Amino acid sequence: MRDGPDISAIAALIGDPGRANMLSALMDGRALTAGELAGVAGVSLPTASGHLSRMVGAGLLVVAAQGRHRYYRLAGEDVAAALESLMSLAEARGHRRVRTGPRDAAMREARSCYRHLAGAHAVRIYDSLRARGAVAVGVSGLEVSSEGRRFLDGLGVDLSGLAGRRVVCRECLDWSERRMHLAGPLGTALLDYVLASGWAERVGDSRVIRFRPRGLKALEAAFPLDKDASATV
Amino acid sequence: MRDGPDISAIAALIGDPGRANMLSALMDGRALTAGELAGVAGVSLPTASGHLSRMVGAGLLVVAAQGRHRYYRLAGEDVAAALESLMSLAEARGHRRVRTGPRDAAMREARSCYRHLAGAHAVRIYDSLRARGAVAVGVSGLEVSSEGRRFLDGLGVDLSGLAGRRVVCRECLDWSERRMHLAGPLGTALLDYVLASGWAERVGDSRVIRFRPRGLKALEAAFPLDKDASATV
DNA sequence: ACAACGGTTCGGAAGGGACCGAAGCGTCGT
DNA sequence: ACGACGCTTCGGTCCCTTCCGAACCGTTGT
Incomplete structure (x- = not known):
């Protein structure tokens, strides 16, 4: 009515149980076909197709036609972030x-959220x-310091994906922890690292990431928590 | 279907234009009566009453009966944060x-978001x-350091509202800036300070906060941006 | 060429939700 | 005590959305 963005159109799209299930299934950042999404939503293919085209039209999803398949995925990280914030609520x-x-x-414990790690x-x-x-x-959002870059590089994290990107890392609200975790290209690089180094593995087709005991030890050693970093007032 | 919270129920509530308007009107953290909310939603009083009771039932709003008026307000800061995240989308x-x-x-430029400052x-x-x-x-979320406490106290910010609170400050996604701003009791204290010190004033009944030229200068002096704090990689 | 397959479009049926008017209930003023 | 007021509840109407079956389109494989 007065000013500001129109929430209701987008919220109404998320508000349908079938569509919400589709969006949740896409939260791991991978692309799924219309048929697969019809399955997770529990509706027929024509119904799913209608839902999907509406969500594409609204800018929540993007399609990639490949042969006789059409792969749908979330339109961006901000969509995943908004979904996680709703989950938190x-x-x-x-x-x-x-x-x-x-x-x-x-x-x-751990899951993938879009292309980065959550939990x-x-x-x-x-x-x-x-x-x-x-x-x-920093002035243009969350930034990686040069020390941070050296540290991550020394750990073996592949930072090549960060080159030339406008925003290197962002924050994303974690629904289970109700705290922030790391998103953006750096978040993606860290998820890749955790999987590639054998610290953890993806469980089946779900968003679940299972850490191996060895990986958990390595994580705690590489990313220590300084309990006395700041006073709680 | 599978696991995780059920987004669709809450999103469906926000998805109605009338209800979305009500929620947006309540974003400044103040409580409005059912009649006022019927006005902003553009519906009759009975219709508005139905909407409101549903949102209370879902935990989005809370009511306070006062005489023959019933004051509705957002149930918490997390609701405001989720709404801002949807606005951002x-x-x-x-x-x-x-x-x-x-x-x-x-x-x-500046507005109130629940009880804190946004923009x-x-x-x-x-x-x-x-x-x-x-x-x-810190380990338990965003924390105020002892130096920070001294600094804010010296500025004249009233920190008495922070005593005994579990979470002193939180982050909230800013829809217009697409960046984080400060929420929680500290955010509230800062909004109060900005208004009490005469740096800015609330414009009418809206969420808009207008900074006076003098206040803007004072803000820039008190809260400088160190452009060279960190490298952008 | 032909059939199988994945997907979209079109039609109509069914269900749910939004909406308002009228009536009822408690509170505030006089 | 009485009426005005703010709000909720009830009942019924109406529209919008969801849903599926059938038909259609393009791709793949044989």
Whole structure:
């Protein structure tokens, strides 16, 4: 009515259970076909197709036609961030999906959110990087310091994806931890590193990332938490 | 379907234009009566009453009965944060409400978001506090350092509201800046300070906060931006 | 060429939600 | 005590959305 962006159009799209399930399934950043998404939404293919075209039209999803398949994925990291923020709200209000199982607990530990890592371990990594001064808030958002770059490079993280990017890292609200974790190209690089180094592995087709005992030790050693970094007032 | 919180129920509530308008009107953190909210939503009183009771039931709003009035307000800061994150999405996708006027530009400069300050100036304050080391990420979230406490106290900010609070400050995504600004009790204290010190004033009944020229100078002096705090890689 | 396959478009049916008018209920003024 | 006021509840109408089956289109494989 008065001013500001129109929330309702986008919220209404997310508000349908079928579409919400599709969006949740796409939260790992990978692209799924219309048929697969119809499956997760629990609707017929024509219905799913209608939903998908509407979400593409609204800018929530993007399509890539490949042969006779059409791959849908989230339009960007900001979509994933908004979804996580809604999850955080729903979680706090006790709105939970019907079945909660062991998978749910594993998701809280570590999961992929778009292309980066989320969950308790992701928050730890972020906190450690902040405490170390590897990333800090600068004039153009969250920035990686030169010490941080050296540290990550020494660890073996592939930073080539960061070259020439306008925004190197961003923050994303973690629904299970209700804290910030690292997103953006640097977040992607860290998820790749965690998987490539064998610290953790993706569990099946889900968003769950399972850390191996060895990897957990390595993570705690590489990303220590300085308990006395600041006073709580 | 599978795991995680159920987004769709909450998103569906926000997805109705009338309800979205009500929520937007409540973004300044103040409580409005059912009649006033019916006005901003553009619906009759019975309709508004139905909407409001549903949102209370879902935990988005809370009511306070006062005489023959019933005051509705957002249930918490996390609701405001989720709404701002949706605004950020909608803004980026070009979903704008019909009329955009001078008020809109003023909103980008400075506005209240729940009980704290948002907009370009709010982001500046946050960045300055981060660069100065006044607030930093600790083990239990965003924390105020003892130097930060001294600095703010010396400035004249009333920190009495922070005593005994579990979380002293939080981050909130700014829809116009697409950056983080300061929320939580400290954010509230800073908004109070900015208004009490005469740096700025609330414009009518809107969320707009207008800075006086003198206040703007004072803000820039008190919260400098160190352009060379960190390298951009 | 032909059939199988993945996907979209079109049609109509069914369900749910938004909406308002009228009535009811508690509170405030006089 | 009485009416005015703010709000909620109830009942019924109406529209919008969701949904699927059938038909259609382009690609793949044989």
